[in-house]
Amino acid sequence: MDSNPARLLLRVSLLFRFEKFFFFCSPSPSLAAKTPEPPLAARLFHAAAPRRPTSSSSAPPISDAADPGGRSSFAPFIAMTRHAGARRRGGAGVVVVVSLLLLLLLSAAAIAAEGVEAAVFDDAHLLPRPLVIELPTTTTSSSAAAAEEGEGDAVPAEVRCASWRLAGEANNLAPWKSLPEECAAYVREYLTGVAYRSDLEVVAREASAYARTTRVGDDGRDAWVFDVDETLLSNLPYYADHGYGLELFDHREFDKWVERGEAPAIPSSLKLYNEVRDLGFKTFLLTGRSEGHHGVTVDNLKKQGFHDWDKLILRAPADRKKTATIYKSEKRKEMEEEGYRILGNSGDQWSDLLGFSTSARSFKLPNPMYYIP
Numbered sequence: 467m468d469s470n471p472a473r474l475l476l477r478v479s480l481l482f483r484f485e486k487f488f489f490f491c492s493p494s495p496s497l498a499a500k501t502p503e504p505p506l507a508a509r510l511f512h513a514a515a516p517r518r519p520t521s522s523s524s525a526p527p528i529s530d531a532a533d534p535g536g537r538s539s540f541a542p543f544i545a546m547t548r549h550a551g552a553r554r555r556g557g558a559g560v561v562v563v564v565s566l567l568l569l570l571l572l573s574a575a576a577i578a579a580e581g582v583e584a585a586v587f588d589d590a591h592l593l594p595r596p597l598v599i600e601l602p603t604t605t606t607s608s609s610a611a612a613a614e615e616g617e618g619d620a621v622p623a624e625v626r627c628a629s630w631r632l633a634g635e636a637n638n639l640a641p642w643k644s645l646p647e648e649c650a651a652y653v654r655e656y657l658t659g660v661a662y663r664s665d666l667e668v669v670a671r672e673a674s675a676y677a678r679t680t681r682v683g684d685d686g687r688d689a690w691v692f693d694v695d696e697t698l699l700s701n702l703p704y705y706a707d708h709g710y711g712l713e714l715f716d717h718r719e720f721d722k723w724v725e726r727g728e729a730p731a732i733p734s735s736l737k738l739y740n741e742v743r744d745l746g747f748k749t750f751l752l753t754g755r756s757e758g759h760h761g762v763t764v765d766n767l768k769k770q771g772f773h774d775w776d777k778l779i780l781r782a783p784a785d786r787k788k789t790a791t792i793y794k795s796e797k798r799k800e801m802e803e804e805g806y807r808i809l810g811n812s813g814d815q816w817s818d819l820l821g822f823s824t825s826a827r828s829f830k831l832p833n834p835m836y837y838i839p
């Protein structure tokens with residue numbers, strides 16, 4: 467006996483549904499031949515008695531096939547239905563319609579029972595769910611257009627810029643190449659004051675809480691993916707010299723900075739990284755830096771306190787023309803194909819987190835300086 471009410475309802479509903487379906491799909495020889503029926507009371511208690519063959523119908527007599535012994539659990543219902551059909555041919559149509567409605571109700575109940583069952587047994591997987599938010603496809607920023615048209619002048623620039631930053635963090639902005647000119651001072655204040663550090667700490671704390679409440683398997687297959695730039699290492703010293711995102715990104719200048727290997731650690735991320743490793747997660751560092759920067763990246767990470775990662779993945783020449791979303795998704799897919807379960811992912815760009823083979827839970831670090839599709 468099944469003790470689960472959802473599973474029990476599902477099974478009873480399916481049993482009842484199939485028996486009804488069999489019955490109503492079978493032609494009724496009594497209706498076709500209009501042969502007189504024995505009294506109702508007699509048929510209620512002898513529903514399985516052999517029926518007289520009729521010459522006008524080639525359909526086999528109903529023999530309660532579901533019960534060769536002749537004592538179907540639905541015999542009384544079947545008998546009453548036949549009685550109604552014998553009295554009035556049109557009544558059979560009503561019975562069929564009512565029965566179809568009953569069938570629909572039972573089907574709905576069965577589906578609902580399946581849903582309840584799934585909810586009961588998959589409860590452990592309801593949360594956390596991966597965020598799946600499509601990247602914007604338009605190229606015109608409505609915020610920028612509004613600023614050009616003078617809209618929102620009644621709102622202080624600082625508030626407008628706070629709204630712009632929030633929209634960026636929520637992935638609501640169209641792709642952008644540099645921050646709005648009027649927001650240069652706002653972004654600088656944000657990054658160099660306590661707000662940026664506080665935002666980073668909140669994300670790290672939430673990630674840490676999630677990591678600590680997640681059961682890590684003994685098979686060494688639970689993994690956490692970290693981006694590098696603006697996630698583990700900070701390039702603020704470089705961006706301080708380039709308007710904190712006001713200037714268009716210059717690959718050559720940035721590469722020169724990377725090759726110095728002097729990017730400082732983000733303290734809250736270093737703490738999270740060590741916590742995650744201590745909990746037993748495999749740690750994969752997945753960066754958009756090119757493979758040519760492998761050595762300097764390793765040195766920079768180690769100098770800043772990051773050790774013992776399981777894999778550092780850099781962008782190969784074949785990945786150069788791919789968007790970060792595609793490149794990182796493909797690398798995560800490879801991890802999955804190797805048998806890893808990606809339970810956590812930390813990155814400062816949505817392209818670190820979205821796409822396919824997404825992690826069970828993603829953590830978006832703030833970054834108002836640049837946008838990478």
Ligand SMILES: [Mg+2]
Nearest residue numbers: 693695696814
């Ligand atoms: Mg990054």
